[in-house]
Amino acid sequence: SERVLSLFQPTGDSFHLGNYLGALRQWASMQGEYETFFGIADLHSLNEQPDPEVLRHRVVRSAAQMIAGGIDPERSVLFLQSAVPEHTQLMWALSCYTGFGQASRMTQFKDKSERRGSETTNVGLFTYPVLMAADILLYQAHKVPVGEDQRQHLELTRDLAVRFNGRYGQTFVVPEPHIVKSVGRIVDLQDPTIKMSKSASSPTGLIELLDEPKVTAKKIRSAVTDSGREIVYDPENKPGVSNLLTIIAALRGTDVAAVAEELAGGGYGDLKKAAAQVVDELVVPFRARTFALLDDPAELQRILARGAERAREVASVTQVDVYRKLGLL
Numbered sequence: 001s002e003r004v005l006s007l008f009q010p011t012g013d014s015f016h017l018g019n020y021l022g023a024l025r026q027w028a029s030m031q032g033e034y035e036t037f038f039g040i041a042d043l044h045s046l047n048e049q050p051d052p053e054v055l056r057h058r059v060v061r062s063a064a065q066m067i068a069g070g071i072d073p074e075r076s077v078l079f080l081q082s083a084v085p086e087h088t089q090l091m092w093a094l095s096c097y098t099g100f101g102q103a104s105r106m107t108q109f110k111d112k113s114e115r116r117g118s119e120t121t122n123v124g125l126f127t128y129p130v131l132m133a134a135d136i137l138l139y140q141a142h143k144v145p146v147g148e149d150q151r152q153h154l155e156l157t158r159d160l161a162v163r164f165n166g167r168y169g170q171t172f173v174v175p176e177p178h179i180v181k182s183v184g185r186i187v188d189l190q191d192p193t194i195k196m197s198k199s200a201s202s203p204t205g206l207i208e209l210l211d212e213p214k215v216t217a218k219k220i221r222s223a224v225t226d227s228g229r230e231i232v233y234d235p236e237n238k239p240g241v242s243n244l245l246t247i248i249a250a251l252r253g254t255d256v257a258a259v260a261e262e263l264a265g266g267g268y269g270d271l272k273k274a275a276a277q278v279v280d281e282l283v284v285p286f287r288a289r290t291f292a293l294l295d296d297p298a299e300l301q302r303i304l305a306r307g308a309e310r311a312r313e314v315a316s317v318t319q320v321d322v323y324r325k326l327g328l329l
């Protein structure tokens, strides 16, 4: 069957609602139908030079949250990027085939390097998308479920695959991004012009899944709504209201038009109440499952070790093929 692959960066103490709706929930729903590989991009997160103790803690929490969010280690390969050396081995080869100009056009690099300034922008931030391409191409993934913000990186990956195949013969599956339009870009609760994100959102704009449920409820109550008082889905003119409608519809598993119609007669208070309720129904069991898993770190270690072993079986085949085609002995 076709393969699906995606990774999370272990950058915060908690996944946020954008990560869950845009990525994790899609991943979970693709299990069974596809051969699924889900990873923790611990090497990617080194570009932030995290404190080692903090990084270790976040990696373990990420694994627990992936399982709590529905990844079943029996049905999916759950692994750490750093435990599979083929990622960096392929990355080096791909970096020699990636144009400096093309890499320089990555908007995520431009945004982040601008925010950090040239003193603290490192080469790892620049080559980040090449490592991501290696993550994907190693597994011959057909589909990569991600949020809208990763689309350009997927385009680079596809481009590298097509060019490599053209030059050296069929080597890589050319992957398709799997981006669910309705939830591909959950926006910040305080500033609906930016995406909800660990790096750019203010603490009150970000719904963290491991927050105390009452903290989460408070953030939703203080979410910015828009001028006027009608509840309509109109992302252009009413981005705050539309974001809450999107969240409610996604978590109820209905479409946004139906939710907008149901709430049309009420006020913004009712809208927020409905949003707080569905989010509460998500986060209460999610937190409980995550913390229960964290109580048994030996079991998590065992799952990750087994995952790395299974990941390497697949990754090494591609890596050896690529090195051979490039003329490495």
Ligand code: TYM
Residues within 6 Å of the ligand: 005, 006, 007, 008, 009, 010, 018, 019, 020, 021, 022, 023, 024, 041, 044, 131, 132, 135, 136, 144, 145, 146, 147, 148, 149, 150, 183, 184, 185, 186, 187, 195, 196, 197
């Ligand atoms: P990361 O860790 O920033 O985010 C994890 C996933 O969450 C999605 N996402 C969102 N979706 C909707 N609305 C939002 N506001 C939102 N914020 C984040 C992201 O698109 C992502 O799917 N570079 C990747 C990690 C990575 C990767 C890979 C992904 C490394 N190698 C290979 C796919 C394949 C990243 O930093 O995601």
